[in-house]
């Protein structure tokens with residue numbers, strides 16, 4: 001279910017901003033409108049919905065309107081036109097009192113440069129939101145302490161924030177937002193000010209927290225890798241303030257909507273994002289002991305493979321049977337498959353990025369089985385599929401790829417003729 | 419030129435205005451007078467009630483707590499010297515005048531500064547007025563003060579507070595405007611009302627800058643209070659004035675020294691207060 005719905009949202013900075021909307025609709029560019037009216041278009045007709053409990057990443061280069069967008073959601077910036085429906089209520093139609101309620105109880109924000117209060121220590125910073133909403137002292141202290149625990153800042157409750165490192169300061173910012181227990185977290189480039197190492201660590205921790213808490217997170221970033229890592233879905237903003245594409249990381253990488261997105265994603269290491277689940281297929285598998293040798297042979301024949309996976313009746317993976325082993329059994333005149341099932345087949349979760357599978361794929365003789373946490377079989381991914389996917393990223397991207405000797409020679413000969 | 423002057427008589431016009439104000443706004447000046455006298459009386463009583471040695475000890479203790487041992491020793495020796503010169507009571511009168519003017523100046527100046535920080539229009543109107551107030555020679559303030567309040571300590575305080583008001587307004591305005599946007603946004607994003615925003619975010623963050631304004635206000639007030647001795651405000655100003663008019667170098671010099679000691683004490687203590695708020699930021 002969508003928790004936030006944004007419809008036809010515009011934000012235009014400058015004198016009499018409404019004047020610029022018809023011009024946009026006429027198709028004038030951002031630069032032309034700036035020249036003609038002095039108005040800067042920050043958000044240009046955005047429409048999309050954000051689902052409950054998803055991490056929705058908005059990504060774009062500097063000046064593409066990301067900060068403006070996230071501030072429209074809680075109206076730190078007043079949108080020029082459009083609707084922002086949060087849980088069925090239009091934020092844009094709310095009076096100040098109602099809006100404050102939403103800010104206090106429904107969404108909290110985490111800032112790029114932390115936005116902490118320098119005169120307060122850690123715990124007083126964390127309880128700031130609760131204090132604003134008028135919660136009594138005992139209770140808010142308790143909540144603040146548990147939020148501090150959640151982000152791993154125990155022992156620093158009394159420290160001044162200026163004594164903390166950037167990563168720790170942002171933990172305070174995160175704890176402050178979590179202390180209110182909002183449904184929605186707004187994070188504006190929350191990790192952009194941190195060192196790369198700390199940044200990765202914070203990303204991992206956010207993923208971990210999110211797995212526990214299931215908040216709806218709107219995360220802003222200018223870093224595609226961060227977007228791909230954190231986002232369940234990603235919206236890509238163009239330099240004109242228009243949303244260019246919305247989709248899962250894999251959708252964006254495998255089918256970019258336009259040239260802009262394509263150029264954006266071309267340098268990404270696709271193999272770190274494309275998962276085994278997407279590349280994999282649903283190959284031959286049989287159920288044991290309800291099916292026997294005959295079934296295994298038929299399955300291999302039908303799929304044209306040299307092996308077949310074997311599961312139990314709960315679809316838990318038991319192993320793999322190869323064509324050679326099956327032939328051997330047949331020769332011996334046995335019907336029961338049991339002795340031919342090999343269990344030294346590699347397994348992985350469907351969400352593993354294929355970059356992590358390359359080494360294994362080269363080593364193993366069998367396809368890699370995809371199983372979930374309960375051991376249930378979800379398909380497999382073959383060596384060929386992995387290698388094809390890995391090499392896709394390099395297609396046509398440059399001409400430094402290895403060539404065969406004969407290719408070189410024909411190219412040389414053509415060159416002389418011309 | 420002469421013709422013009424008979425047409426438009428600036429000085430005469432001013433006189434008309436002053437007379438009108440005096441006859442129609444008497445209640446206002448009466449109220450101001452009462453307020454000033456109230457604060458002044460209280461601070462005088464408090465400063466003069468205990469024996470001088472106790473007051474000196476308390477001052478030294480304050481200096482110690484805020485600015486450290488060095489300033490504390492200076493305070494003890496300095497005020498001891500003032501006592502020795504027989505100027506202790508006069509110095510306390512001057513201090514009472516300073517405290518009175520500063521308290522009223524801050525009560526007016528800080529809210530004005532907050533108001534100016536919230537609205538560019540207000541600030542644009544206020545700024546030239548503050549510039550004007552600061553460039554006007556200090557003596558000029560004495561004239562309307564005397565016109566409205568006659569002679570004595572009340573016009574002295576009024577002239578002083580007007581003269582020392584600008585830095586309080588300016589630095590409060592500056593301090594609040596300098597609060598980082600993200601801090602303001604953070605306060606708003608958690609649902610602060612305007613009042614919560616001011617009290618829990620803006621003023622605490624701006625405190626160090628506001629304290630610098632308080633320090634400047636105090637120093638300006640001290641310098642003005644001495645000048646106000648000319649209109650009978652009392653205190654060390656009278657002493658210095660006596661030194662000048664009677665060509666008594668000794669009297670003038672001793673009065674001057676007392677003023678310097680008082681100035682250094684007030685400056686160090688308020689500066690240290692400002693620094694201690696800054697340290698946490």
Ligand SMILES: Nc1ncnc2c1ncn2[C@@H]1O[C@H](COP(=O)(O)OP(=O)(O)OP(=O)(O)O)[C@@H](O)[C@H]1O
Pocket residue numbers: 013014040041042060061062063064065066067068069222
């Ligand atoms: N208060 C403002 N007044 C006028 N123009 C503004 C204002 N705030 C933002 N803009 C303009 O709106 C556009 C979008 O700005 P925004 O800050 O949302 O971009 P951003 O994607 O967050 O960029 P960054 O990565 O630099 O933070 C920019 O062209 C910016 O110059």
Ligand SMILES: [Mg+2]
Pocket residue numbers: 066067068189
């Ligand atoms: Mg931004």
